Amino acid sequence: MKDQTRRIPASRQREKPGQKTKWIGTDMKRVEDPRLLTGQGRYADDVSVPGMLHAATLSSPHAHARIISIDVSKARALPGVVAVMTGEAVARLTGPLPCFSNPPVEQRCVAIDRVRHVGEPVAIIAAESRYIAEDAARLIEVEYEPLPAMNDPRKAMHAIGEGVLHPARGDTNVAMHRNFSFGDVAGDFARATRVVKRSLRWARSGAQPLETCGAVSEYDSATGKFTIHVNSSMYNYVGWLLAVTLGVPVHKLNIIPTIAGGSFGSKLFIHKVPVISAVLARETGRPVKYLEDRSDNILACDHHGSDRFYDCELALDHNDKMISMRCKVIDDYGAYFQFDIGHHGNALSQITGPYQIGSVEADITAVMTNKCQQGAYRGFGSEVSNYVMERMVDAACSEFGLDPVEFRRKNFIKPEQFPYFIPTGNLYDSGNYPAVLDKALQMLDYDGWRNKQKEARKEGRYIGIGLATCQERSVFSATEFWMLNHEAGFALTSSPEGVKVKIDPTGNAVITLQAPFWGNSPETMATMILAEHLTMDPANISVTYADTDSGIAGTGPGGSRFTVMVAGAIVSASQVIRKKLFLLAAHLLDADPSEMELFDGKVRVKGRQGAEKSIADLAMMAHFFRLSFPDTPEFDTGLDASCTYDHPLTTMPSEDRKDLGIFYPIMGHMCHMPVVEIDVETGKVKFLDYVAVHDCGTIVNPMTLAGHVRGGTAQGIGSAIYEEYKYADDGQLLNANFADYILPSVNEVPPNVRVGHVVTPSPFTEYGIKGGGEGGRMGAPPAIASAIEDALKPFGVKADFLPLTPAKLRGLIRQATANQ
Amino acid sequence: MKPWPFEYHRANSIEDAIATLGRHGEGARLLAGGQSLIPMMNLGLATPDLVVDVGNLSDLAYVLVEDGVLRIGALATHNTIMEADASASACPMLVVAYHSVAHHTIRNRGTLGGNICHADPASEMPLVLTLLDASMVIRGARGERVVAAGNFFIDAFETEVEPAEMLTEIRIPAQAAGEGYAFEEMSQRKGDFAIVSAGCRLSIRKGQMTNVRFGLTGAGAQTRRMSVVEAKLEGAGPDDRLLAEAAELAVVNSDPSDDIHADAAYRLDLVRTMSRRVLAAAVRMTAKQGAL
């Protein structure tokens, strides 16, 4: 970029890429699997405590209403009911739920005076069974005074008075409006020779993991301490905020994690569910389980995905180089605002895609409406930005008759330009975009498919070849949660990951992570990295998850960060352990620690035959034979390390936010190329082929990475073709069940998503690893839109909104045919 | 998402089931395979106060051919019917259509009897049975009556079966040799209820179509056999233009409404496409069978 004076902090990479490795880079079978395959995974609903009650909520049937009165007497009288609490009763024992916006938008786990979306809890019940709790909910009599329901953010943003959701924040539903401009946008547009404009729409979908959110809480009145079992992540990062909500000192709350049956972001930080179960536990003096049912999860999980309207312009110069982009975006945030516009911070990390675009403007309006609030869903808002960028590229190509492959290639950031600052101030650490594109073209047999496409069209068949080349930012840092605010509020800058590694006296290792399995492979990954580093047998390593009492600093998965961050922490910890092993062995073998090396589970003296000690022997010595070693502190008993790894590369944003700093620099890349055939009479889209080439730097486990790519692609197919939370004008959610909210089944996905990799290691992370957990869903939607548009070129149909359901697609074709 | 409380009675005979229903009156529901009723109960959309479980009346799980009629006991599961040789030989259209019905696990427990008594307008089997000229045997306290499929389905979720009656058998006349038939549907996902489905049977004698049966789901509020379309085809030669006109006629006679999965315009498009496809497929099949 122009400003070469911007400082790039020195790399803290210790383990260089390209080493000869024994475990890293192999398809090691997952260590998590045997217990999951035998039905012995311990998920939230598997937690059972003696005397445990079951909770249910009474959900609001209204999108927006005042609560006039609540009569719980009949519910309370029902045999088997132990407690019924209204919002007011709950508010006497709890404060607002944690919110990361500034000023915060007050959300309660149970609504007090006003309900703001269908499904919002109005009362909560603890009973001997979930059945009875639900019976009780139906016996609660609530009088509501309906208020105008805000369904469309474009209208809601102009509402005043009764239509305003949070009057305490002012007489408007605009939660935030900010204009961010980076570089000389006006100048670039003035010198542009061609400009393409599009209005684009990304509809609301959501993660919908097969397991919902759940918690089992206990309250010990003797110690005044809560214990909460919950399938949340990030509890060792921000879990302490739940103690604040529960009105107890932070050390009076212990959060015990359970593994999660899928999250995709939506269990990033569960707040409502644990607080509901905890407050009922306190009220009843008994353990209480609250597990969302599917309806609760769809209506009120606090984690719907992005819901945006874009107006975009892309400027090209006379050489067909993209020089600037500007977009106005209205984002429908729903009823609350827990993560502020962090989703747009996320998007700004890669808003210009893999291209050399010198300036960019984003005008962001976040609007509150009577829907479930947005949270996290695989991509966290940057998947939308990918869709928008690629749509604009395709729009330019189709409008100006440019070849989509060559146009992209021409505009790519070149391999030699890394590290590369984009206009927003974020840095792309490394990349090789032409290599990824070339590999995809070759794997797909692009020219072959173009020929088949021509032949098919002669037979009246409509085949389309899609192309999307987009970014896969990884390893989020903390600044994105506040840097877009007018005032920073809580301007945190840490997003660390900690691990504890303990070698037991027999030489086996236990790794303690700070966030649980949620469908990723943290145990396998941590095992592989530690085995690599200490030359251990993976069978001698086990992995566990810390509760908050024992946990150290750790953020958890999210923003495709966990592998990179855990690897960093394990490298630190195993360095400590290695140092101690060398020290012990050197003493026992009468050598200098600097002469030692690890080999095959043993420490040996370099070049001295037979002078070796196994890790097991050394561990026994370290634990039980203190007097065999000198009386200096470095020989003190034990063989363990707790280490925290901070984000490998972040800098502060500038005061004026003209430079957001380096906040999401570990930049992956992907090229997705689907081939679809469309039945133009029914609008049905069928996949004939699908190639996905990713560059996630050094790969720890190709098998599990491919699993993420394919799984993410399936979710991307959902967002592109099938999935949408459909809210009616009155704010009712019309498809709050799995029969009507259409998750792709095996029939809706390609039979073979062919995954390829290009490896461009990061210069900043251990071994050069980049994150890759979200990629599929960040690439599939624009690729599919592109394929559909390509297939329907004879009709001139534009894929400017998602999801392109068969009905919608057929509608576009019908319209186009009528116009022809 | 739990069912409301109810009393449970496991019937040990048809008579017991009917007597129990009669004693209880409104609010009692028969439970066969439960694949329609239980989801509705879990969602709170059905709240019977008495559930009479007829699922163990295994005497009613038969599928057999007798005197040119496929007789299906009301408690035969979809998979039993789908996999029975009797079905394949007597009513192959039934088997073909079954490939669009739900998924294996649902078909393991779901019964045809329960399915048609539920009478979901998006369900495939009410249409198929109507086109196959099926008749239903209904048993009540006063004895048995037989109702033709055309009269059996009164409206969406409403059939001829009275609250204290029980469907006991479905009778389908064997399809004629050389007959052409086809069933097609468009659904969100394979196995989901159809947005629009179309079915057709016909024979061709001396170059003319005869015994034409044609109908649709999703073309209006309920499953419909379209006699105007049948009349247009009956006695005519099966040329493509006529089939296209027949499909247009189906469109004109459809009156779908918007719902969350499809607007009316889309359904009309599907009516046209599905109609044309099943008509053409049925004609092709007769040709293949050499009946021309």
Added chain:
Amino acid sequence: MRTQKVELTINGTTYSGHVEPRMLLSDFIRQVARLTGTHVGCEHGVCGACTVQIDGKTARSCLTFAVQAEGHDIRTVEALGKQGALHPIQEAFWEKHGLQCGYCTPGMLMRAEEFLASNPTPSREDIIEAISGNLCRCTGYQTIVDAIEHAATLLKSQTAEA
């Protein structure tokens, strides 16, 4: 709330509980028999996570009342292999990365077992049709199809050995 004694045979063991007739089989299996390998995903019969076998045939345990299952033989994932002695289908899912979060897995396994018993040499298309009623949100299904294909091979060689 009227309860009645319900006695069910699950994986060859008899479990009995005083439960309401409305108790779903899924809840009986998980709460009364304490066999938590069977998972509940949607409770309206769409996702297939709760799939078990009743008399050798798969069934949605959320679309069955416990009381209906009296006198029938119920099988859950716990009846397959154990750790260290996995069933070939479990082995194949492990080998082929046929699971990520593991939540749909028990239902998939029960369906796969039923399917392979009736079709020991399936094509990929057969497998796709067979699991179309079981949703998975993690894998994109491809490796599940791989796993079932692989399981067929493992089962065949096992039969050949026996």
